[in-house]
Amino acid sequence: MTLTQRIVTIALCALATLITRFLPFLVFSPQRPTPKYIQYLGKALPAAIFGMLVIYCLKNVSLFTGSHGLPELLAIAATAAIHLWKRQMLLSVAGGTVFYMILVQWVF
């Protein structure tokens, strides 16, 4: 690729990203009332999105080879347990992550 072609490639990636981030705000301007259906989506989507993001993080975990997803499963259980116990986002994330690091570096 020439330098110009590289710049165009990066610019197109940036443009596509900007479109996906700005589009909802451009289509539904604050001056006009947002359609009821979109308001509903705004409320119903987040819980679904977080479910999707959890799976997205785990998408490359293989259940049939290597450690069979066991470290991930155990670390998620630990994260959830700490969170239900102490209700401190930071503590749950730190605890779960350290536990996962121990598992993948020393146990599995």
Next chain:
Amino acid sequence: MSGQKGKIRRALTAAFPHTIPILAGFLVLGMSYGVYARTSGFSFWVPMTMAVAIFGGSLEFVAVSMLLAPFAPVQTFLAALMIQARHLFYGISMLERYKGMGWKKLYLIYALCDETFSINYAVRAPEGVDEGWFMFFVSLLDQSYWLAGTALGAALGGVIPFSTEGLDFAMTALFVVIFLDQWQKESRHWTALIGLGSALACLTAFGPDDFLIPTMVCILALLTLLRGPIERGLDGQ
């Protein structure tokens, strides 16, 4: 201290602790991205430019391989739209929260990555802290972590003195925690289950590289079909 300065500092102090999981995750992911770009033969400035211009981790990784392949503008643009399409959902969810943010709104929308969306959606600024500045600093801190991680990786080019294996689990743990909080906030769990179920089903059917778009279509279809009962559940909270 003047009122405005105090307001800004309070927002920064309140925002920082919420971004620590992202600090850990982004330093590691950013570093591996920087290393990956350098070992793919690019100069320090290529990953840095992309970190500012694109600011979307998964697309930046893919863009490195795009830059190594023959020039294909249409294909590049379409692939980028597909990879980034989930941001449409974040925008729709943040329409209300980002209302009336003035000039900050432009930056807030530009910097709306997965992790920033999660914090800005799930966490409310504490009492007495300006909501706009709080969300602004969450976004700015997150992006600066990504830039710092990328710069470190691109500068070191692969020599990291200790094992960070598994540290990027911080990102997964963050989403798990927010998912749990969201779960417990709802009396019925339809939407959370729709998200989990659609993603799992589409991951099984389409594989790890192509499952996001089908997942989004499934989520939209199910939320639309089940609007009546779900909306009654949402109102009942």
